[in-house]
Amino acid sequence: MMTATPIPRSSIATARLRLRPTSAADAERAFEIQNDWTVTRMLSNAAYPPHQKDVEDWFSDHAHEWADGTAYRFAIEQGERMIGVVDVDGIAGGAGSLGYWLERPAWGKGYAFEAAQALVSFAFHEIGLSSLESGHASDNPASGRVLTKLGFTPIGNRELVSKARRETIVQCCYLLRR
Numbered sequence: 001m002m003t004a005t006p007i008p009r010s011s012i013a014t015a016r017l018r019l020r021p022t023s024a025a026d027a028e029r030a031f032e033i034q035n036d037w038t039v040t041r042m043l044s045n046a047a048y049p050p051h052q053k054d055v056e057d058w059f060s061d062h063a064h065e066w067a068d069g070t071a072y073r074f075a076i077e078q079g080e081r082m083i084g085v086v087d088v089d090g091i092a093g094g095a096g097s098l099g100y101w102l103e104r105p106a107w108g109k110g111y112a113f114e115a116a117q118a119l120v121s122f123a124f125h126e127i128g129l130s131s132l133e134s135g136h137a138s139d140n141p142a143s144g145r146v147l148t149k150l151g152f153t154p155i156g157n158r159e160l161v162s163k164a165r166r167e168t169i170v171q172c173c174y175l176l177r178r
């Protein structure tokens with residue numbers, strides 16, 4: 001999908017973080033973060049252990065996705081350190097999907113909420129989406145808390161196959177309208 005006016009690849013500053021459009025060079029750090037089972041087991045479509053080439057290929061595609069208007073992905077930086085990723089992907093028909101993941105040492109400080117809040121604003125005001133969906137594994141209440149604090153409404157559960165866990169899990173689904 002081409003947006004009418006391309007969105008500049010600019011960083012977003014929050015109170016404590018910088019959200020910087022991802023580049024191929026972020027693959028190595030992301031690979032390190034996804035090597036932690038406690039992180040990757042919660043992601044719906046990531047392999048564990050992660051495959052370096054797959055992570056590199058994924059990051060190499062981010063600039064094209066941005067240019068096509070299908071996904072906008074940001075490295076979350078705290079000081080000089082990349083601590084995770086927050087993104088809106090699957091963009092079609094005015095809707096998109098919000099995702100986020102942080103390295104374990106960065107958990108419990110409100111960073112996911114802070115980064116995701118900025119992305120929600122970006123999604124509605126810069127991309128111009130009218131709705132966002134998201135979801136979390138039923139055993140990931142911290143992510144559910146992030147979503148409800150952002151104003152997302154639970155819309156039901158569904159089963160999906162977790163690539164990392166190699167089993168069917170229950171995903172709790174959410175929706176937020178602009």
Ligand SMILES: CC(C)(COP(=O)(O)OP(=O)(O)OC[C@H]1O[C@@H](n2cnc3c(N)ncnc32)[C@H](O)[C@@H]1OP(=O)(O)O)[C@@H](O)C(=O)NCCC(=O)NCCS
Nearest residue numbers: 039042101102107108109110111112113136141142143145
């Ligand atoms: C889920 C994740 C993003 C949360 O990041 P975070 O920066 O720790 O989240 P925040 O600090 O912004 O908010 C977490 C909220 O969950 C709450 N929480 C934490 N653990 C909880 C638990 N076991 N049960 C209920 N609530 C919990 C916190 O108290 C906080 O709520 P509060 O602000 O009302 O106190 C992070 O744990 C992570 O990256 N996990 C691995 C990847 C992942 O799960 N990504 C999301 C996939 S859906």
